Amino acid sequence: MEKLWQKDYSQNKLAETYCFGDTALLDNVLIVPDVLGSISHAQMLCQIDVLTKEEFKKLKHALIEIIKLEKKRKFKVELGDEDVHTKVENYLVSKLGDLGKKIHTGRSRNDQVLTDLRLFTKENLFKISFLCHRLVSSFLDFADKYKLVPMPGYTHMQKAMPSSVGMWSGSFAESLTDDLNMLKCAFIINDQSPLGSAASYGVPLVLDRELTAKLLGFKRVQSNSLYAGSSRGKSHLIVMHAALQIMLTLSRFASDILLFTTSEFNFFNVDKTLSTGSSIMPQKKNLDVLESLRARTHVVISFEQSIAGIIAGLPSGYQGDFAETKYPFIKSIEMVKDALSICKLVINSIEPNTQMLKKSFTPEIFAVHASYLLVKKGMPFRDAYKKIGKSLGSLPLFDPAEIIKLSTHLGGTGNLMLKKARKNAQKSKIWWKEKHNYYLNILKKLGVSYERKN
Known part of the structure; x- marks a missing residue:
């Protein structure tokens, strides 16, 4: 495997393994983003006469072929490939000879990986927003269905005031809607192109960075090349902090369900297919799936702190330290998506135990x-x-069903404002849908009809 930085000596194997090891395998999620970046970069090189139209045509054809192979799982970054950039360029050289060597003109692996991760992030923010809106809808449906079912409200883990199942479920819908607004801010900051910043100091070519930004669907260029090169961990942290808000909301939901389904409460009945058993206690039905979700919230918190620790105090310019942010960032994104899917499954698989809820009112x-x-x-x-x-x-002993109707102020148990909550959620959904449609149109213009499904 020819390295892009190949010298007249072989790197020490221990040093090579220590730096790269199996981290190259993570780059499989960056294959399509890397190809998209290369197509737009090649088109720009053609525009500034570094490539001929025929050369660009051949390069684009070979790059799209990579996407087709990846879709069939026939193009993979494997141990020894070092990274996705090396894998892609070596493929181009094997297919096109010296022409393949021209693809790296005007860029560095530094701005390549930055671009790949921005595109990967954008795609996954769309997926997270879709899953989040879907869950908001489920929470609101549940709240609407059981809005008049009384449920004790707690503060300091003690009975406090009458509440309702509708208020409880609606609280998660509104929390997630706020989380989506934070995710929107993260999207806006992520939506700027670092491509062309090279190794943090630009290149002695008249690159058209605005063109590549437009071709890739970025809202704007990240102008300062030095800041672009130094921004890798920072952009991850901004996205992760927004995504963490979602995990914190879901963790609260998980804790509530775990508490309220104990025999001491028995407020909700849960589909038994969501539970696991005990190897020693025959009677046990454990909601391990929610315990795992709760634990993974702390894992995401630790990943966020890991990235903050990695980039804290680094001098200006691209540093090798940034490579260590890739694993915690990608894994966090996966955990957030999985958690949203699990909570959708749970809320659609529970029903309130009205008899026990009423009995709990003292x-x-x-x-x-x-x-x-x-x-x-x-x-x-x-x-x-x-x-x-x-x-x-x-x-x-008052009738709780009548009591909860008395709080008719905005957001009270007798006026949950569910229609307003749906309106706010729909407004958010429209914003994300418009951005997603624009992104899909960008892919189409690049000649790529592809969107990862997992």
């Missing part, structure tokens, strides 16, 4: 409502608070 949970009955009669709230506080043992 007199003290109505203390606030009892206080406000006195307030409505003219008693100052603080006096009503103290009076009820001294008579908790004699509070009447």
